Amino acid sequence: MTADRLRLEDVRFYGHHGVSTAEQTVGVWFSVDAELTLDLTSAAVSDDLACAVDYGQVARRIVEIGTQGRVNLIERLAGQIAQALLREFPAEEVRVRVRKLTPPLQGLVGTPSVELTRRR
Secondary structure (H helix, E strand, O other): OOOOEEEEEEEEEEEOOOOOHHHHHOOEEEEEEEEEEOOOHHHHHHOOHHHOOOHHHHHHHHHHHHHOOOOOOHHHHHHHHHHHHHHHOOOOEEEEEEEEOOOOOOOOOOOOEEEEEEEO
16 A cells, blocks of 8 residues: 555535534534545656646535535544545545534534544
């Protein structure tokens, strides 16, 4: 396995994921970090976007998944994103962290998150 990684940090979207009525109707902000392990040698040598994974496409796909449909758990959302990135991009491994930035829970201090790692 290669040690090269493409990272995207803090990809944000507004979604309606969660178990509470407020999360489902009003929605909350989410932040996603994604790390794809893949061979970047060709892109590093050629300086050609055609030889690279376009991180804009990765970010758009994360936002697409996060804003379409609804799930109860951020674990499920992270799993959907990880599986899509593995399926659609030439990564050997994908690590996805999903944070719920504005959970509507009284007394909550901090930001809940999950991180999943998936391999081919």
